Amino acid sequence: MNKTVTIEQAISKIQDGMTVMIGGFLGNGSPERLIDKLVEKGVKDLTLICNDTAFPDKGTGKMITAKQFKKIIVSHIGTNAETGRQMNAGELEVDLVPQGTLAERVRCGGSGLGGVLTPTGIGTEVEEGKQKINVNGKDYLLEVPLRADVALVYGSVVDTFGNIKYTYTQRNFNPMMAMAADYVICEADTIVEVGDLDQNEVMTPGIFIDCIVGGAQ
Amino acid sequence: MDDPKTIIAKRVAQELKNGSVVNLGIGLPTMVANYIPEDVHVTFQSENGMLGLGPTPDKEHENPLLTNAGGMMVTCLTGGCYFDSCMSFSIIRGGHVDATVLGALQVDRYGNLANWKVPGKLVPGMGGAMDLVVGARNVIVAMIHAQKGEPKILNECTLPLTAKAQVNRIITELAVIDVTPEGLVLRELGPNATVEDVQKATEAPLIISEDLKHF
Numbered sequence: 001m002n003k004t005v006t007i008e009q010a011i012s013k014i015q016d017g018m019t020v021m022i023g024g025f026l027g028n029g030s031p032e033r034l035i036d037k038l039v040e041k042g043v044k045d046l047t048l049i050c051n052d053t054a055f056p057d058k059g060t061g062k063m064i065t066a067k068q069f070k071k072i073i074v075s076h077i078g079t080n081a082e083t084g085r086q087m088n089a090g091e092l093e094v095d096l097v098p099q100g101t102l103a104e105r106v107r108c109g110g111s112g113l114g115g116v117l118t119p120t121g122i123g124t125e126v127e128e129g130k131q132k133i134n135v136n137g138k139d140y141l142l143e144v145p146l147r148a149d150v151a152l153v154y155g156s157v158v159d160t161f162g163n164i165k166y167t168y169t170q171r172n173f174n175p176m177m178a179m180a181a182d183y184v185i186c187e188a189d190t191i192v193e194v195g196d197l198d199q200n201e202v203m204t205p206g207i208f209i210d211c212i213v214g215g216a217q
Numbered sequence: 218m219d220d221p222k223t224i225i226a227k228r229v230a231q232e233l234k235n236g237s238v239v240n241l242g243i244g245l246p247t248m249v250a251n252y253i254p255e256d257v258h259v260t261f262q263s264e265n266g267m268l269g270l271g272p273t274p275d276k277e278h279e280n281p282l283l284t285n286a287g288g289m290m291v292t293c294l295t296g297g298c299y300f301d302s303c304m305s306f307s308i309i310r311g312g313h314v315d316a317t318v319l320g321a322l323q324v325d326r327y328g329n330l331a332n333w334k335v336p337g338k339l340v341p342g343m344g345g346a347m348d349l350v351v352g353a354r355n356v357i358v359a360m361i362h363a364q365k366g367e368p369k370i371l372n373e374c375t376l377p378l379t380a381k382a383q384v385n386r387i388i389t390e391l392a393v394i395d396v397t398p399e400g401l402v403l404r405e406l407g408p409n410a411t412v413e414d415v416q417k418a419t420e421a422p423l424i425i426s427e428d429l430k431h432f
Contacts, residue, residue, distance in 0.1 A: 025265040025302075026288035028281070051302070052344075055288075078341025079288065087340070096340075099264065100306030100348035107303050120310065120348045123329075123381025156282075168282040168299060169266050175301045 002160040003206075007037050007213045010185045014038065014150055019047040021106065021151040021177040026052055026079060027059030029170030031154040031187030033214060035062055045070045049106065049146055051099060051173055052076040053083040067091070073146065075099035098126060101143050103176060108145035110179025110208075115144045151181035155204070158188035159195070162209025163202040171203065178208040191215030221361055221390035224407060227252045228432050229318055229359045229388050233259050240264065240309065240349055242319030243287040246359050249318055260297075262314055264345040266305045269297015286345065309345070310352035317353035319346060320360050321387075323374045326421040328384040328396035330358065331376035343379060350380040362389035368420040370394070370401070391415050393432060400424050405432040 011034065014020065024030025039062055048069045053076075054061040061080045063069060071093040077083040086092035097105070104116040117140035121127050131142040153174040155164035164186060166174060178184050186209045219227065222245050230252035233239055240262045241247050250272070253259055261270035263285045270285060271292035278292065285291045293299070308314060323331040330350055333343040350356050363369055370387060387394040392415045393405035403415060403423045408431065416423055 025286075026284065028265075028284045028288070052342075074342065076342040076344040078344075084340060094340075096342045098343050098347040099302065099345040100310055100352075103302035103306055118310065118348075120351050120380075122351070124347065124378045126343075126347065166299070168280065168293075169263070169284050170282055171299060171301045172266050173302050176303055 003162050003209060003212045004160055004191060004215070005211045005213060007033060010034070010211050010213045011037050011041060013183055014041070014043055016043055017045045018043075018149040019049065019147075021049040021148040021173075021181055022060050023151075023153040023172065023174035023177050024050065024054065024059050025169065025172040027054040027061070029154050029166070029172050029174055030054065030059040031152045031185075032059070034152045034185060034187050035060065038068070039063060039066045042066070042068075044068050048072040048074070049148055049177075050074055051102065053080040055079055056082050071095065073097060073102070075102050102146075103173060105143050105146040106173065106176040106180045109147040110176060113145060115142050117141070118143055146180065148177075148181040149183065151177040151184045152187065153178045153184065153204075154187050156189045157192060157197055158186055158190070158212055158214075159192050159197045159206065160212065161194050162186055162206030162212055163194075163197050164204040164206070164209070165197060165201050166203050175204045178204050184208055184210050186212050188212055188214040218408060222248060224390045225359050225361070225388055228393065229357060230254070232355075232357060232386070232388075233257060233316060235259075237315035238262055238268070238308075238313060240314050240317045240353065242317070242346070244320055246318040246320060247287075249359070262305075262308060263291070264305050264309065264349070266301060267293055267297060267299050268308075269294040271297070306345070306348050306352075309348050312352065312354060314349070314353045316355040316357060317349045318357045318359050319349065321358045321369060323369050323371055323376050324358050324384055324387055325371045325374045326396070326401050327373070328382045329374045330356075330379045330384050331374040332379050334377045336377065346379050350383045355386070356384050358384050358387045360387075360389060362391045362415070363418040368418055371420045391418060394423065397424075402426050403429060405430055407432065
């Protein structure tokens with residue numbers, strides 16, 4: 001089974017108004033070619049779930065610059081002044097989520113869980129509107145799952161079935177996002193044949209991946 | 218004499234114990250790594266997904282795929298490893314990080330910390346700070362004592378909190394202050410600082426330790 005497609009085919013399902021998850025941490029481990037193609041396509045009113053909005057010319061920051069989001073769910077926007085500007089001008093809704101909570105909410109979304117209990121955010125404005133649950137004498141916040149219509153993830157070495165190996169600090173949110181969307185596109189640095197990737201080194205199983213772009217194409 | 222930030226970084230470095238796992242925040246806290254004594258082995262964690270953070274690479278060894286939580290290119294020491302964000306925050310919230318060092322906009326007598334938002338002015342977001350402050354066993358605030366004469370160590374924080382009652386120790390160029398159930402205890406004075414200097418730059422009342430000394 002060969003899941004490799006052209007980048008045009010891969011993004012053809014992404015329409016205005018959808019919720020998209022995009023892997024990467026300040027752009028490292030983000031699928032830059034897919035992002036560039038989405039900027040070119042000009043889809044708009046998207047909701048983004050990502051760790052951050054990177055930089056104006058890197059990662060999801062390029063889509064901020066192109067004003068393609070109506071809402072973003074992220075942990076940090078401090079490295080991209082344009083995000084702050086759009087937020088202050090009322091052009092963009094920003095939902096700030098503690099980074100560990102964001103990672104767990106995405107994991108829940110892909111793992112069949114109804115949420116996670118975390119002490120993070122207790123006694124801060126993060127707890128507003130959330131259910132507080134006491135377990136063995138300690139308070140936790142109930143944080144609910146996040147899912148998306150489409151996830152865009154990035155792998156270093158990916159076989160044609162979608163088995164992924166990441167390198168260095170490019171893994172970050174990619175493994176969880178690959179499990180938490182209805183349609184998952186993986187951009188690969190290198191695409192190899194099934195069997196060429198050592199089974200012991202597969203970090204994300206290929207069953208989560210719907211299509212693969214990148215490599216030498 | 219060293220500049221104030223170096224004074225702080227050198228003093229914080231003495232807090233880190235042999236064999237410990239430590240997460241350093243962006244900015245001043247990052248400088249702490251330069252002053253760890255040679256016989257103390259510390260494993261640094263970076264919340265974007267690595268253990269074994271090493272020194273900043275020279276131009277020749279820069280790798281854009283290997284970055285820290287601030288997006289800067291870094292190195293990974295032998296024995297280090299990489300992982301995803303869920304693992305990273307399980308390490309953090311699960312009590313596997315012995316100490317975190319981070320800056321503050323405000324900190325108060327109850328150990329409350331504010332360092333992620335100035336409403337209407339600066340809203341960078343909390344990133345991993347809320348998880349770190351809740352999860353790390355020892356939370357050390359490292360910061361310049363006052364902001365242009367305005368105290369940052371307050372009776373009660375006025376900015377939105379990062380976490381409630383989680384700070385253990387505050388280290389500035391003027392003082393080492395512990396957060397205790399009785400209030401803030403002044404343990405040490407910075408080079409050339411006096412008790413009066415510290416109290417003048419601090420809004421919250423200070424309990425003077427009986428064995429107060431200079432660091």
